[in-house]
Amino acid sequence: MAWHLLLPLVMLGISPIPGAFQDSALSPTQEEPEDLDCGRPEPSARIVGGSDAQPGSWPWQVSLHHGGGHICGGSLIAPSWVLSAAHCFITNGTLEPAAEWSVLLGVHSQDGPLDGAHARAVAAIMVPANYSQVELGADLALLRLASPASLGPAVQPVCLPRASHRFAHGTACWATGWGDVQEADPLPLPWVLQEVELRLLGEAACQCLYSRPGPFNLTLQLLPGMLCAGYPEGRRDTCQGDSGGPLVCEEGGRWFQAGITSFGFGCGRRNRPGVFTAVASYEAWIREQVMGSEPGPAFPIQPQKPQSDPQELREENCTIALPECGKAPRPGAWPWEARVMVPGSRPCYGALVSESWVLAPASCFLDRSSSDGPPRDLDTWQVLLPSRPRAERVARLVPHENATWDDAFDLALLQLGAPVNLSVAPRPVCLPHPEHYFLPGSRCRLARWGRGESAPGPGALLEAELLGRWWCHCLYGRKGAAVPLPGDPPHALCPAYREEEEAGRCWNDSCWSLLCQEEGTWFLAGIRDLPSGCLRPRAFFPLQTHGPWISHVTRGAYLEDQLAWDWGPDGEETETQTCPPHTEYGACGLRPEAAPMGVLWPWLAEVHVAGDRVCTGILLAPGWVLVATHCVLRPGSTTVPYIEVYLGRAGASPLPQGHQTSSAPPLLCQTTEGSWVLVGVAVQGSRELFAAIGPEEAWISQTVGEAHFLPPSGSPHWPTGGSNLCPQELARASGSPRAVHFLLLLTLLIQS
Structure with a gap:
């Protein structure tokens, strides 16, 4: 997880280069010229969570251009000097040429x-010699203009505070800039200067917030020369592109620049000012x-000492903001469940994501065979929310631009006619940021989504547990594909249900x-679950890839940081992994790390033979x-009895009364890639002698056609100890003419 510099492009890992920056040796201070006024904008008719500024309200704000476009902000502090952030001008430890x-x-x-407005070339850029990277401080720069700025109503310098100047904790100050209005959400045309009110946080309070681990155990040590501004609850902040811009506070009729926009964790996130x-x-x-420049910056004496509570100066209360979303009284009582009622259609279930927006499947409202666009009868639509006595009106429908061709993008946002009061029920559900990592073993539930009636019985309360990312990705991914690391959006989320049979259905087309x-x-x-055969576990399209789109449309959805990130000491989740060989139906031989419901081997089948026998199948x-012949056929008989095959429950359910197990246990070995290979099947009456599978490749391939055999170069990994010993001579054993008589292939009639 990287710190987000407040630039359009993130620049991290900057290392200092001796001699590349101006010397920061100090010299005696000099008094500012008496004739330079500052911090007094001309009277006029007024970022994340911000709004358009009025023309002329912040006359010291400047835009720094590089390569023909806006890169950073800055502030005019004297006719020939602009103050900005060091990280705007350093790439790979090198200060960029001023002429650019x-x-x-x-x-x-x-x-x-x-x-x-008017432009000026830059004659020189100066950065403190001890600057190396933003989180280590000294993130400021001075730009000397090639010619003085033309002062007037729209161009005025801001006042600078003296070293002894103290801004009271809690002071309301203003940040300005042309940066993103949300994470990865650029300021839209016509790119009007934005302003946002932020409150100064004391060092103790800010350090307390940043000492609380966030995703990936990220914390920050505040250093001298840093200050924080914002709110514990977030939602108002500077963002990428605001770097170098001013944070100004008004005192005695003048505006003083308290801070220079430097960096943050995301934009507007909770407990991350x-x-x-x-x-x-x-x-x-x-x-x-600036010594020798006339006129230079103005450092007016502070009009009056702000009266601060002595206790506040010593220590501040650390108020941790809790999530404002995702709270339910009990599983299944979802206060965000939204039921969209469209005349002539079954109800469509979605989720409330903010006070004004509901997220639901676009397929509920759009005809994929039509290109007529969104429906025109929105005034007849209604949204029913929990604990709301009346239905809400729908004012606007915004389908995802890719909703008509890909199930992974089957999303639409519905804007309510009026915002609902979130201080009482209903409550919005939390949405994940793109880098959110849902840990394997996370406790999950299924909720109604899309059209259809509620599931019978306890279906709507089905409990699930997330399986590992490697297993899920490889089951649905490609051969040799790299598994996304934590912090990268996954391709799928795979839950294991406690009631698989119930969870695998969609009642009346609901999902x-x-x-x-x-x-x-x-x-x-x-x-929505990915399209898959009945033999695979369910997988869901991850929502986190859609966070930026939802945030862009709603400008208020509750995207929340990861709250659980303890991966344990082994660190296996951060290792690069690749997928084993694949068949047309996904990776073969994959075993979930955490076996749900006691099912240790997902390829084991219970073969129930008419009468009283239960055999083990593969x-x-x-x-x-594949099943042992002797387990199914009576001695001397060639008539195949009535057989039923049960998948996905081997070892999890008790056998029917009177049934006996006639097992031919398989011999399984694990490859270095992680997949499991069937090497042999026990012969009748033995758990030590096995009929080798390899020599029967031609017969099995000719009969099945879809079976996947390990390539010659992919021999199993023979462990040096433990219970999974696989003798190499068995893996390479030549076939016996009688071996085929030990094996029987059953073709399954799959019923949906």
Whole structure:
């Protein structure tokens, strides 16, 4: 997990290069010129969670351009000087040439006529010599303009605080910029300057928030020269593209620049306020660099000492904000369940994701064979929410742009006619960020999703447990494909149900969504199960890949950080893994790491022979099971009796009364890739002698056609100890003419 610099492009791992930066040696301070006014915008008719600024309200805000476009913000501190962030100008430890940068002053909208705006070339860029990377501090830069700015109503310098200046904790300040309005969500045209009110957090409170581990156990040590601004509950913040811009606070009728936008973990996330460079800490360095410039920056004396509570200065209360989503009184009583009623259609189930938006399958509302666009009768639609006495009106339908051709994108957002009050029921469900990693073993439930009536019995309360990412990805992925690491969106989520038979159905064409719980908070983790044969476990399309789209449309959905991230000391989840060989129906020989319901081997089948026998079978392909001949046929008989085959429950269910097990145990060996190989089947009356499978490849392949045999180069891995010993001579044994008489292939009549 990387820290998000507030740039359009993330630049991490910057290392200092001796001599690349200006010397930061301090010199005696000099008094500011008396004739330079600062921090007084002309009277005018006013980022994440922000709004459009009024023209001329922040006349010191500048836009720094590189390669023809906006990269960072900055602030005018004197006619020839601009203050910004160091990380904007350093790539791989090297300071970029000043000639490649330009400064746009007096601009309000970056698209359209630039009335009153003008550009200046950059003559020099200065960065503290001790700057190396943002989380180590000293993230500021000074730009000397090639020619002074033209001061006027739209272009004015901001005041700078002295080193002794103290901004009271809780002070309401303002950050400005043209950065993303949400994570990975650029500011839309016409690119109007944004403003957002943020409150200063004391060092103790901010450090407390960042000392609380987040996803991937990420914490941060605040250093001198850093300050925090924002809210524990998040939702208002600076973001990518705001770097270098000012955080200003008003005192005595003047605006002082308290901070420089530096970095943060995401944008507007809970308990992760923005981190700024504290300008007051660098008074001496700024004076050193601008020495001799006339006029230089203004450092007015603080009008009056802010009255702070002595206890506040010593220590602040650390208030951890709890998630505002995903709380349910009990499993199955989902306060976010939304039922969309469309005249002439069955109800469509979705989920409330914010005070104004419901997420549901687009297939409920769009005819995939038609290109007429969204329906026009929205005024007749209604949404029923828990604990709401009346139905909600639907004002707008926004289907995903790919909803008409891919089930993984079968999503639509419905905007309610009026926001609902979230301080009482209903409550929204939490949504995962793209880097969210649902841990194997997570406790999940199935909830109604799409059209249809509720499932009979306890179906809507089915409990599930997530299986490992490697196993799930390889079952549905490609041969040799690399398994996505934690932090990368998975291709599928595979839950193991406690009631597989019930969970595998869709009553009246209804389907399921997957809800997973972390520290008492429910996340909508997956939608719709992937198309799959009845022999595979269910898999869901992960919702986290759609977080940016949902956030972009709703501008208020509750995307929440991962709440559980203890992967244990082995660290296996972070190792790169690849998938074993595949058949047309997915990887063969894959065994779940955590065997649900006591099913240790998912390819084992119970073969019930008419009368009183139960044999052990091996699933070779979706329509074929291998079983020992002696277990099925009576001695001397060639008549095949009535047989029933049960899959996915071997060892989990008691045998019917009176039945006996006539088992021919298989011999299984594990390859270095991780898949399991059937090497032999025990001969009658023995658990030590086996009929080798390899020599029967031609017969099995000719009969089945879909069975997957291990390539010659992929010999099994023979462990040096333990109970999985597989003799090499058996794996390479030559076939006996009598071996085929030990094996019988059963073709399955699959009933849906």
